[in-house]
Amino acid sequence: MNKEILDKINRFTRRPLAENELYTFSVILCDNDIDRDIECFSDKALDMLKDGFVGKTGVFDHNASTLNQNARIYDTELISDDSRLTKDGRPYKYLKGYAYMVRTDDNKNLIAEIDGGIKKEVSISCSASKRLCSVCGCDRNTTGCAHSKGKLYGNNLCHTVLDDITDTYEWSFVAVPSQVNAGVTKHFSETEKLSYIPSAVSDNDESIRREIRRLAFFAGGTAAAETASVSAKSMNTAQLVKFRNSFEKYCTGGLKLQLDTKSEETENYEEFSMK
Numbered sequence: 699m700n701k702e703i704l705d706k707i708n709r710f711t712r713r714p715l716a717e718n719e720l721y722t723f724s725v726i727l728c729d730n731d732i733d734r735d736i737e738c739f740s741d742k743a744l745d746m747l748k749d750g751f752v753g754k755t756g757v758f759d760h761n762a763s764t765l766n767q768n769a770r771i772y773d774t775e776l777i778s779d780d781s782r783l784t785k786d787g788r789p790y791k792y793l794k795g796y797a798y799m800v801r802t803d804d805n806k807n808l809i810a811e812i813d814g815g816i817k818k819e820v821s822i823s824c825s826a827s828k829r830l831c832s833v834c835g836c837d838r839n840t841t842g843c844a845h846s847k848g849k850l851y852g853n854n855l856c857h858t859v860l861d862d863i864t865d866t867y868e869w870s871f872v873a874v875p876s877q878v879n880a881g882v883t884k885h886f887s888e889t890e891k892l893s894y895i896p897s898a899v900s901d902n903d904e905s906i907r908r909e910i911r912r913l914a915f916f917a918g919g920t921a922a923a924e925t926a927s928v929s930a931k932s933m934n935t936a937q938l939v940k941f942r943n944s945f946e947k948y949c950t951g952g953l954k955l956q957l958d959t960k961s962e963e964t965e966n967y968e969e970f971s972m973k
């Protein structure tokens with residue numbers, strides 16, 4: 699480890715740490731490819747994420763017993779991979795995060811797992827204030843358009859371009875191999891992640907309903923997701939956009955929503971909303 703790296707890390711520590719006290723590793727935080735939510739980050743968004751993730755904590759488990767097992771990003775780098783193109787044929791780029799952990803007796807096994815490549819998949823949390831239609835460029839946060847996410851227009855797969863990152867939150871390791879996933883509010887439970895597979899999105903309203911459902915799940919767990927799904931069923935596009943936006947504001951701490959949730963589900967929110 700050279701001094702430059704050590705200096706970068708020690709900007710975040712209470713006292714200067716020596717090399718033998720530290721464990722460093724790298725993770726891929728996100729990329730510019732279209733993900734399974736049929737969303738991708740714009741170049742501008744990736745640049746903002748590059749700055750935004752420096753200093754952010756990564757957690758290995760939302761379980762309280764492993765609270766001390768976390769890592770911190772001390773540097774980030776945008777890397778172009780010339781051997782690869784995105785699904786829609788753009789040069790592939792990804793955001794690499796360099797992280798450190800302070801070695802303790804408690805995290806010996808964890809470090810072995812990272813070294814062994816077991817815990818390399820991460821998911822990230824961030825908010826994007828603009829969500830552009832890739833076909834017409836309209837901002838789906840404020841308006842609807844005639845294009846449906848997941849549908850082909852000529853040779854172009856309609857997707858949502860996430861632009862203008864307003865916040866980056868924590869990142870976390872996921873135990874299951876899942877694609878590093880670009881999205882607005884990546885707060886899922888593991889089960890929700892696995893069940894959320896938009897294989898054939900054909901209807902814009904339906905995709906907004908799905909987003910409402912996952913945001914509601916983050917806000918208040920299963921009960922809230924169910925309640926929101928029922929409400930969203932009878933809404934038109936304008937109402938859906940409004941409903942989704944209020945959930946987003948709620949999820950980023952800007953608005954309080956009244957939801958009929960059980961107390962145990964509400965705890966879920968506390969757990970996933972650390973900022």
Ligand SMILES: [Zn+2]
Binds near residue numbers: 832834843
């Ligand atoms: Zn459009």
